[in-house]
Amino acid sequence: MRDAQAKTIYLKDYQLPAFVIELTELHFELGETATHVRSRLHLRRNPELLGNQQDALRLDGQDMQLVWLKLNDQTLTEQNYSTDEESLTVFGLSALLGEAIDTGFVLECETLIKPQENTSLEGLYKSQKMFCTQCEAEGFRKITYYIDRPDVMAKFVTTIVADKERYPVLLSNGNNIASGDLSDGRHWATWEDPFRKPCYLFALVAGELRFIEDHFVTCSGRDITLRIFVEDKDLDKCDHAMLSLKNAMRWDEEVYGREYDLDIFMIVAVDDFNMGAMENKGLNIFNTSCVLANPATTTDMAFQRVEAVVAHEYFHNWSGNRVTCRDWFQLSLKEGFTVYRDAEFSADMGSRTVKRVEDVSFLRTQQFAEDAGPMAHPVRPDSFMEISNFYTLTIYEKGAEVVRMIRELIGPENFRKGSDLYFERHDGQAVTTEDFVLAMEEASGTDLTQFRRWYTQAGTPQLHITGHYDADAQTYELLVRQSCPPTPEQSFKEPFHIPLRMGLLDADGYDMPLGLEGEKRGSPTLGERVLDVTKPIQKFVFTGVTSKPVPSLLRGFSAPVKLHFDYTRDELLFVMTRDSDGFNRWNAAQEMAINVIHELLEQHQQGLPLMVDEGLVRAFADVLQSAIDDARGAQVLDQAMLAQLLVLPSEAYLSELAAQIDVDGIHHVREFIANQLALSHVNAFAQLYTLCQSSNLYKADAAGIAKRALKNVCLSYLMRQPEADWLETCYQQYLAAENMTDVDAALRFLVNSRYPKAAVLRSQALADFYARWKHESLVVNQWFTVQAIASRPGTLQHVKTLMHHEAFDMRNPNKVRSLISAFCNTNAINFHHVSGDAYEFLADQVIALNLTNPQIASRLLTPLTRWKKFGPARQVLMKAQLERIAAQPELSKDVFEVVSKSLR
Numbered sequence: 035m036r037d038a039q040a041k042t043i044y045l046k047d048y049q050l051p052a053f054v055i056e057l058t059e060l061h062f063e064l065g066e067t068a069t070h071v072r073s074r075l076h077l078r079r080n081p082e083l084l085g086n087q088q089d090a091l092r093l094d095g096q097d098m099q100l101v102w103l104k105l106n107d108q109t110l111t112e113q114n115y116s117t118d119e120e121s122l123t124v125f126g127l128s129a130l131l132g133e134a135i136d137t138g139f140v141l142e143c144e145t146l147i148k149p150q151e152n153t154s155l156e157g158l159y160k161s162q163k164m165f166c167t168q169c170e171a172e173g174f175r176k177i178t179y180y181i182d183r184p185d186v187m188a189k190f191v192t193t194i195v196a197d198k199e200r201y202p203v204l205l206s207n208g209n210n211i212a213s214g215d216l217s218d219g220r221h222w223a224t225w226e227d228p229f230r231k232p233c234y235l236f237a238l239v240a241g242e243l244r245f246i247e248d249h250f251v252t253c254s255g256r257d258i259t260l261r262i263f264v265e266d267k268d269l270d271k272c273d274h275a276m277l278s279l280k281n282a283m284r285w286d287e288e289v290y291g292r293e294y295d296l297d298i299f300m301i302v303a304v305d306d307f308n309m310g311a312m313e314n315k316g317l318n319i320f321n322t323s324c325v326l327a328n329p330a331t332t333t334d335m336a337f338q339r340v341e342a343v344v345a346h347e348y349f350h351n352w353s354g355n356r357v358t359c360r361d362w363f364q365l366s367l368k369e370g371f372t373v374y375r376d377a378e379f380s381a382d383m384g385s386r387t388v389k390r391v392e393d394v395s396f397l398r399t400q401q402f403a404e405d406a407g408p409m410a411h412p413v414r415p416d417s418f419m420e421i422s423n424f425y426t427l428t429i430y431e432k433g434a435e436v437v438r439m440i441r442e443l444i445g446p447e448n449f450r451k452g453s454d455l456y457f458e459r460h461d462g463q464a465v466t467t468e469d470f471v472l473a474m475e476e477a478s479g480t481d482l483t484q485f486r487r488w489y490t491q492a493g494t495p496q497l498h499i500t501g502h503y504d505a506d507a508q509t510y511e512l513l514v515r516q517s518c519p520p521t522p523e524q525s526f527k528e529p530f531h532i533p534l535r536m537g538l539l540d541a542d543g544y545d546m547p548l549g550l551e552g553e554k555r556g557s558p559t560l561g562e563r564v565l566d567v568t569k570p571i572q573k574f575v576f577t578g579v580t581s582k583p584v585p586s587l588l589r590g591f592s593a594p595v596k597l598h599f600d601y602t603r604d605e606l607l608f609v610m611t612r613d614s615d616g617f618n619r620w621n622a623a624q625e626m627a628i629n630v631i632h633e634l635l636e637q638h639q640q641g642l643p644l645m646v647d648e649g650l651v652r653a654f655a656d657v658l659q660s661a662i663d664d665a666r667g668a669q670v671l672d673q674a675m676l677a678q679l680l681v682l683p684s685e686a687y688l689s690e691l692a693a694q695i696d697v698d699g700i701h702h703v704r705e706f707i708a709n710q711l712a713l714s715h716v717n718a719f720a721q722l723y724t725l726c727q728s729s730n731l732y733k734a735d736a737a738g739i740a741k742r743a744l745k746n747v748c749l750s751y752l753m754r755q756p757e758a759d760w761l762e763t764c765y766q767q768y769l770a771a772e773n774m775t776d777v778d779a780a781l782r783f784l785v786n787s788r789y790p791k792a793a794v795l796r797s798q799a800l801a802d803f804y805a806r807w808k809h810e811s812l813v814v815n816q817w818f819t820v821q822a823i824a825s826r827p828g829t830l831q832h833v834k835t836l837m838h839h840e841a842f843d844m845r846n847p848n849k850v851r852s853l854i855s856a857f858c859n860t861n862a863i864n865f866h867h868v869s870g871d872a873y874e875f876l877a878d879q880v881i882a883l884n885l886t887n888p889q890i891a892s893r894l895l896t897p898l899t900r901w902k903k904f905g906p907a908r909q910v911l912m913k914a915q916l917e918r919i920a921a922q923p924e925l926s927k928d929v930f931e932v933v934s935k936s937l938r
């Protein structure tokens with residue numbers, strides 16, 4: 035192992051920092067082979083640490099060469115300090131400094147680093163021709179020696195010196211306070227950030243960049259300059275991000291009362307980036323995939339992602355930067371809250387119900403799987419080996435659900451009071467999830483003691499609910515049982531406090547009044563309420579229920595739980611068509627499909643002939659008829675919602691639901707049902723496909739996106755027909771479409787088609803697509819993905835061939851994600867082929883990336899970590915690959931942690 039000291043770090047060991055840094059002055063000389071970094075740290079002993087004062091100062095630092103070190107202008111020798119692979123320690127400071135150790139001293143050093151050789155994309159590195167940084171979580175220690183922890187907050191002044199021709203643009207956080215030319219062809223710029231911040235929010239960019247500029251006038255009338263920096267060729271792809279940014283700034287003022295603080299806000303797009311984007315103070319750095327967008331090159335989904343990520347990073351300015359995390363165990367404090375904020379923003383910008391449907395689908399498929407696997411951890415973890423492994427769906431998505439549940443429990447007004455209190459009380463501080471909950475408790479007067487278990491207990495709770503109607507007593511009783519399966523390190527779980535939003539539907543589908551037994555007569559009886567589920571078994575008795583109701587439970591997915599209620603298919607159909615809650619209508623449709631799929635899966639496993647339930651066929655007919663009426667002008671229903679209703683539950687979700695995953699069975703049955711539905715409704719799909727054609731100019735607005743989604747869902751079913759006509763229609767859409775959404779959809783269907791006649795069109799389209807877009811890196815990524823996710827046999831071999839394609843680059847995370855991750859994560863039937871070849875393939879890639887980019891390597895591993903969910907034959911093969919990885923001589927902490935936890 036490279037990091038022989040891959041040791042576990044525990045939250046319980048947290049201690050205040052021994053020293054604080056008031057001011058950090060940095061000076062960079064960016065060179066073509068090495069970069070010189072000079073830092074002047076204005077330090078003093080932490081005045082809060084009475085009694086346990088330190089005499090030695092330990093700074094974090096990795097992969098750098100120390101040139102010199104000075105204390106208050108005096109050069110130090112190795113008698114005064116020592117270094118190792120991960121740190122520098124200065125000893126005997128009281129003797130060297132006297133009182134100044136407490137009143138203030140300056141530690142200055144010069145270090146030499148090699149950004150050109152930094153393939154981990156953490157710290158200072160080169161992306162194509164530009165210099166850029168990524169410091170969260172612990173990347174700053176690869177730039178210079180520092181106390182690299184989020185509760186050490188300093189003002190930063192940064193000077194960058196670089197060749198003027200190669201790097202005309204020099205950026206860092208805050209305001210540009212001075213700049214000038216040097217006589218040797220270099221130039222310099224100095225940036226000052228007046229807000230104290232942890233070093234993980236530091237950023238530097240140098241390159242040949244162009245920008246678009248706009249302005250935003252804040253609620254208090256301040257004029258903010260907004261700039262998006264990109265390569266020259268991408269200047270035409272910035273407008274959507276700029277519009278999203280302005281919308282986000284306005285929204286945060288209106289919904290949270292948060293105003294932007296600096297005079298300038300900058301976004302820089304870079305090609306090589308480990309994740310989506312980074313919220314560095316005043317200088318956000320973005321993966322090009324999350325900022326660039328225009329109709330010709332970008333799908334609707336990518337447009338929406340740009341809007342969401344731009345907003346997310348902007349919102350961090352308050353939830354993350356002004357109020358930051360005390361330590362990395364508190365990561366969800368900023369991430370969960372900010373995901374919740376960006377989800378609400380997107381809901382307000384587009385269709386609220388569809389946004390919820392998409393988020394819940396994602397959560398239930400991916401986060402639930404994580405919570406049931408070997409890496410399961412609480413929203414506030416107790417320990418980790420490598421913090422980079424904890425930027426997880428649990429921290430982000432489940433963390434956002436936890437914030438959403440607090441709002442469910444205390445109500446929207448109190449939630450706003452709570453967030454105001456939180457921001458005001460903790461502005462400029464590094465705090466904990468406990469501080470967040472306390473603010474919410476204080477503002478609302480609600481006791482959240484039991485609720486806090488959502489932060490400390492991992493695993494997805496289950497709710498088993500039964501209903502009983504007593505016609506004589508006119509009561510309806512809900513019996514709610516909760517439980518939570520064991521997770522690694524937590525075999526026993528205490529009951530959670532679960533907000534269960536619900537209603538009772540009468541025979542016409544209207545919400546009945548909801549008076550609970552024991553409640554005062556005359557108290558308002560609403561048609562919807564949030565029940566506080568707190569006990570392992572709990573009874574709720576509704577009174578005055580004049581007829582047998584159909585319960586509508588967990589409306590809006592008010593808690594991240596697995597709900598079991600034994601609905602008949604007729605009841606599901608009723609909820610699907612009548613419920614006032616849009617989310618539950620969709621959910622009932624999914625439940626019905628799951629029901630039918632499970633039934634057929636049993637038949638399939640017993641070797642019986644398959645028959646699709648007529649109820650499901652009729653339900654689809656109803657949805658299609660509504661969609662047709664709607665497209666003809668009735669416009670009563672949300673087209674985006676209709677598109678969602680026509681999609682069967684994904685193989686990934688069906689796998690998550692299974693105790694043991696029958697890869698082939700799930701694929702076979704789902705395909706069978708989709709083919710049957712296509713066959714039964716070919717005319718309706720064809721009619722709707724035509725009705726959804728639009729001659730309007732492309733707009734990535736909610737209405738346009740919905741229409742294209744519906745149209746392309748129809749095409750996906752039509753392509754299941756053997757008639758060559760549909761192939762031709764699809765090919766024509768591919769050729770004629772002027773927007774990437776329609777081009778991409780058509781290409782996907784052609785590539786996935788199993789009909790022999792598709793082969794020629796498929797090759798033509800793929801060749802044409804590459805020729806047309808080979809200069810657009812992001813579009814080429816789509817080209818890789820389309821091919822990687824084809825369920826046809828032979829895809830693994832094709833993926834291997836594509837890895838030698840001129841456009842593939844293993845050092846670029848977007849390329850790895852679009853080809854290798856796409857194949858391993860979204861092509862179950864090929865990835866889990868019984869030969870085990872794909873497992874071996876994935877392990878090979880992890881082993882290769884382990885040495886160059888550990889973060890990407892460890893992330894890539896995820897599908898292998900789920901080995902216990904498969905049958906014995908696959909388990910053996912998957913485990914063998916994990917063991918092969920574990921036996922590698924130089925394992926990074928990142929990969930070591932995931933592999934060792936998966937094998938325990």
Ligand code: B3K
Nearest residue numbers: 170171311312313422425
């Ligand atoms: N805060 C960053 C994530 C950093 C990941 C470091 N491994 C982006 C975000 O969540 O906004």
Ligand code: ZN
Nearest residue numbers: 346350369372
């Ligand atoms: Zn974030």
